[in-house]
Amino acid sequence: MRTSARGGLAVVLRWCLLVAVLAGLTAAPARAAAPPAGPPGAPGEVRAAATAVEVPPGVTAGVAVFDRQTGTFTEQLNPRLRVRSASVVKLLIALDHLWNRGPGYTLAADDRARFDSMLRSSDDASASYYWSQNGGSAIVDRMVSRLGLADTAGPPAGYPGYWGYTALSAADTVRIYRYLLDSAPAPVRTLVMGDLRQSTRCGADGFDQRFGIPASFEGPWAVKQGWSGFGDTGSCSNTAAAAAGGGTSTTGGAAAGLGAADIDLTQRALHSTGTVGTGDRTIVAVFTLQPTNTSFGAAYTNLNRLVRSLNVPGGVRPAGTWFGTWGTDVRVRADATTASTALTRLPAGVEVLIRCEKQGQRVEVPPYVNDWWAYLPLYGGYITNIYVQSPDDQLPGVPLC
Structure with missing residues (x-):
């Protein structure tokens, strides 16, 4: 007993x-204006009908879900909300590193290992290496111009080395994935998407990465996650190494005089981005800012509940x-x-x-x-x-x- x-x-x-x-599970969440649908997350369910995005109390969210099959958005909630990207900016760091390399270019063994670790395990030391080697904020500036990003900007004044403080929106993230899937050279697409499909359960800093998209849908999926403000080392792996440089897990204080890159550096950030379904049918970008007293487990739960409420064509809900x-x-x-x-x-x-x-x-x-x-x-x-x-x-x- x-x-x-x-x-x-x-x-x-x-x-x-x-x-x-039970009271917490049934508390009425904030909702975006949209037609209601049946309860989310039924076992084996493939969502098709429009629904309302469920945002847990206290959470600020930017959401964009794009169905590549129909060429339409099935969900948009504050899609141009600019937040600090945390590790999602590693997509831009990776694409910049591969830009203009030529169709026959291959990464040297040590470079490939570093590149894979950055995308699969969200390794901060690898991202910091590329950030330093390839020009810091100039990486973001180049990618903004190349991809026509509207809301993206490098770290604010006073934080030049903090690539995780790059401003990003859900709408721009969809644009990044659309370039990667529809326009990027095939070797680039194969390399980057291949790494995102092999996202590890634990990040290099010991934080559990199986939140949001991986928690809410059966495979196939590919993800690049982001987290910031929860401390330097998680408890997912007994052998986790502390994060080095960059600052995805750095809380950071609110800074004055941020100018065009004025973003929240105080609240805790947890993001889930990637693709869901056969043939990478649907692009999902979910960014959340959560109160500074939110534990990682609570933030993880909040994000999962939000993602489970989304209309994601081709996404199959796991049974349970x-x-x-x-x-x-x-x-x-x-x-x-x-x-x-x-x-x-x-x-x-x-x-x-x-x-x-x-x-x-x-x-x-x-x-x-x-x-x-x-x-x-x-x-x-x-x-x-x-x-x-x-x-x-x-x-x-x-x-x-």
Whole structure:
């Protein structure tokens, strides 16, 4: 029994926690004006009808979703909102590095390793290397001119080395992906999109990258994520290296006299951009600014809820039920036992998709005891049900594995 040690007080506290969680899940979000549709995120659902973008309370969002098959936007919410790009600017750094290289050009082995790490694992040290070698803000200026970007500008005055402070919008991000998919030389497209399709679960700085697009849709997808303001090192990987240079994870204070690049450097930023569906059918660009007291797990959950509300043609929803979690550094394991391999660690308090559950090793986290384990398809492993926000050992409505 999960509540055996605390008696009546534990039961009351546990149910209070559940009520609070359910209240948070059902709180009315801010909405963009658009026709309503059915509930988002049904298992296996392919979204087709228009819907309203659901923006969690306290979150500022810029959203653009472009269907390449019809040549139309299916979602736009503040598409020209200019925010600090965090690691999304690595798309521009990569394209600039490859510009005018010629159709037969190939990256040297060390350059290729650095390039792949920057795009797949969002490695800041690699981005800082290219930023320094290729002219800093001149990279952004060149790409603005080449791609006809309307809202993009280099870092504000006083932050020349902070490439993550480059101003970017959802609309310009769609334009970047459209160039990459429709106009870029084939070798450039193959290299860049190939890396985005191989986005790693953990970033080089130890932050979990499987938020937004990867959390909300089955493959195929390709993503370039961004985060800023959550500290220098996450807990996703036990061997994560601290971020070097650049400043994707740098909070930064509000600066005076930013001129044309006047952007918010104070709130926490979490962005998910990329493509969804067969043939990269739909381009998705979602930028969020969240209050400075928002934990990474809470920001991750907010972004996931927003992305799940979007009309993304060709996007298939994964089967399962979303639950809140509690605890810090909760291990996701290869099987329902603490002796099995630890695949990763969850961001504290994040909401997770659970596909099924099964009985396994009896686990004790005083005062709780439970032998049921939940399978998380996003991570390909199990967590003990002790850390799932539910009053019972077994989870309601979740099938057996």
